[in-house]
Amino acid sequence: MSTSVADFRPTSSTVLETSRGRAVALQTGLLLAAVFGTNAGVPGVIRWVDDAPLVTTTPVNDRTRAFLSIANEVRELRDEICTYGLTRQEVARAVGVDRRSLSGWVSGEIRPSADRLHVLRLLGRLVADIATERPDHVRDVLLVRRSGTALIDRVVVNGATLLRTWRATARPDATVALRAAPGQFREPIWAPAEAALAEGRLTPPTWERTMRPDTAYEMDVDEAGAFHEPEPHPRRRGYR
Amino acid sequence: MIPADDFFVANAGAPKQGDILLAGVARLVAEDRFSPRAWESLDAADITLDLPDRDRPLRLMAGMALVMVTSHDCHFDKQWNRARTALIEEGLDEASANRRADADKTLDRTFTASPLVLPTELSVDQGNLMAGRVVGYLPVPASPDGLVPASAVDLTYRATLDRLDIVRVACVSAAARAQLRYALARLDSLRATSVGFDLEAVVGRHIERVSFPRQHPLFVRLHLDDGSHVDLLQQPAELHEGPARTAPPGPAA
Numbered sequence: 001m002s003t004s005v006a007d008f009r010p011t012s013s014t015v016l017e018t019s020r021g022r023a024v025a026l027q028t029g030l031l032l033a034a035v036f037g038t039n040a041g042v043p044g045v046i047r048w049v050d051d052a053p054l055v056t057t058t059p060v061n062d063r064t065r066a067f068l069s070i071a072n073e074v075r076e077l078r079d080e081i082c083t084y085g086l087t088r089q090e091v092a093r094a095v096g097v098d099r100r101s102l103s104g105w106v107s108g109e110i111r112p113s114a115d116r117l118h119v120l121r122l123l124g125r126l127v128a129d130i131a132t133e134r135p136d137h138v139r140d141v142l143l144v145r146r147s148g149t150a151l152i153d154r155v156v157v158n159g160a161t162l163l164r165t166w167r168a169t170a171r172p173d174a175t176v177a178l179r180a181a182p183g184q185f186r187e188p189i190w191a192p193a194e195a196a197l198a199e200g201r202l203t204p205p206t207w208e209r210t211m212r213p214d215t216a217y218e219m220d221v222d223e224a225g226a227f228h229e230p231e232p233h234p235r236r237r238g239y240r
Numbered sequence: 241m242i243p244a245d246d247f248f249v250a251n252a253g254a255p256k257q258g259d260i261l262l263a264g265v266a267r268l269v270a271e272d273r274f275s276p277r278a279w280e281s282l283d284a285a286d287i288t289l290d291l292p293d294r295d296r297p298l299r300l301m302a303g304m305a306l307v308m309v310t311s312h313d314c315h316f317d318k319q320w321n322r323a324r325t326a327l328i329e330e331g332l333d334e335a336s337a338n339r340r341a342d343a344d345k346t347l348d349r350t351f352t353a354s355p356l357v358l359p360t361e362l363s364v365d366q367g368n369l370m371a372g373r374v375v376g377y378l379p380v381p382a383s384p385d386g387l388v389p390a391s392a393v394d395l396t397y398r399a400t401l402d403r404l405d406i407v408r409v410a411c412v413s414a415a416a417r418a419q420l421r422y423a424l425a426r427l428d429s430l431r432a433t434s435v436g437f438d439l440e441a442v443v444g445r446h447i448e449r450v451s452f453p454r455q456h457p458l459f460v461r462l463h464l465d466d467g468s469h470v471d472l473l474q475q476p477a478e479l480h481e482g483p484a485r486t487a488p489p490g491p492a493a
Contacts, residue, residue: 210317
């Protein structure tokens with residue numbers, strides 16, 4: 001439930017201290033008047049509002065302060081995430097906006113939607129979670145493509161789920177033991193080619209592309225009859 | 241075996257089936273690290289990977305090798321052609337579609353190849369091997385420039401490689417590619433030892449005409465004089481190439 005600040009006519013106020021140390025006035029009397037037409041004879045007004053914290057009763061000047069507070073939170077989150085090696089561009093990519101929008105959030109020129117702010121907070125938690133287990137590989141874990149999609153591009157859609165599942169999608173730490181295999185006594189057959197490569201006589205193939213019709217890449221497995229192999233003649237059983 | 245002068249051609253152009261490359265190869269092995277004798281020269285490194293979510297480690301043998309490309313030419317541009325077609329269907333003109341497809345770094349760059357091994361390391365009759373009569377192997381003559389020794393492509397070892405991580409040593413002729421395709425087909429799919437016969441003599445009818453069914457482009461349809469027909473599968477062949485263009489070299493990813 002919410003109400004418009006412009007229509008708000010306070011009849012009584014209760015000042016609360018928020019977790020960020022900011023005073024917020026809950027002018028509950030007018031709120032109930034706005035909703036029910038009167039606040040007369042309605043007990044437990046303050047408690048009722050306490051149970052419905054989404055009701056906004058902040059005066060306009062406090063709204064501005066709240067706006068700036070969001071900007072500060074975005075800045076703190078962005079900078080914290082960037083300390084793990086992500087660029088601002090990548091933070092914006094993870095949240096699903098362009099870098100200019102993210103800068104606008106930080107400067108206070110643009111107010112992020114609740115959904116985007118939620119995604120940014122999730123990203124902050126995800127990055128911190130990854131950093132706990134793989135402190136030097138946060139960016140690698142987020143950017144490596146597994147099954148075609150990088151983790152960073154799934155935060156918007158699967159942010160909450162990723163907090164539980166990122167380990168399965170990230171490249172696992174592998175312990176590698178390497179040793180020369182036995183039996184390498186003779187010069188390998190690729191040695192002359194290796195020498196030619198060192199002398200600059202060999203190069204990679206070029207990148208020419210050849211346009212081909214779609215039919216070059218289509219098939220119909222119903223045509224597989226041409227490859228049918230006759231079943232071996234079944235051996236009779238019971239007779240010798 | 242095809243003589244070297246007819247087997248090798250100028251080293252140029254985009255990657256093609258039959259190209260001989262210098263590349264790394266790897267394969268998974270069991271705990272006892274069994275390796276066929278012919279592959280011991282390919283197994284320069286013995287790698288054990290202890291993965292955190294797996295009770296048993298993965299074991300690999302890896303090393304450098306001369307390899308022959310086994311993927312068909314079409315494969316190298318498969319996803320590029322698909323992407324290009326999709327972009328044109330979305331309304332882009334051909335030039336823009338080509339540019340967008342060229343810039344797409346997600347398109348597949350992988351292909352398969354098989355290593356060359358020395359004939360003396362294979363436990364088969366050397367004469368039959370180098371005459372191309374042993375299924376699973378393709379004889380390769382020594383190249384005039386000395387970079388490729390007389391050897392055999394071991395088609396039973398197939399490694400997946402990245403187009404950005406190879407160096408080409410030699411290109412082969414169309415005749416050599418035809419032998420490779422036949423050897424691949426004989427190894428992987430065709431078990432008939434003879435593919436040619438006098439069809440008219442067998443069916444006892446005269447072949448009046450030949451057509452290519454539109455709905456089955458791989459078939460050759462033989463129409464017999466009694467009104468019946470016989471469908472034959474076309475032999476593998478070079479596809480007619482469309483117009484080619486050169487894309488800017490992609491940065492090593």
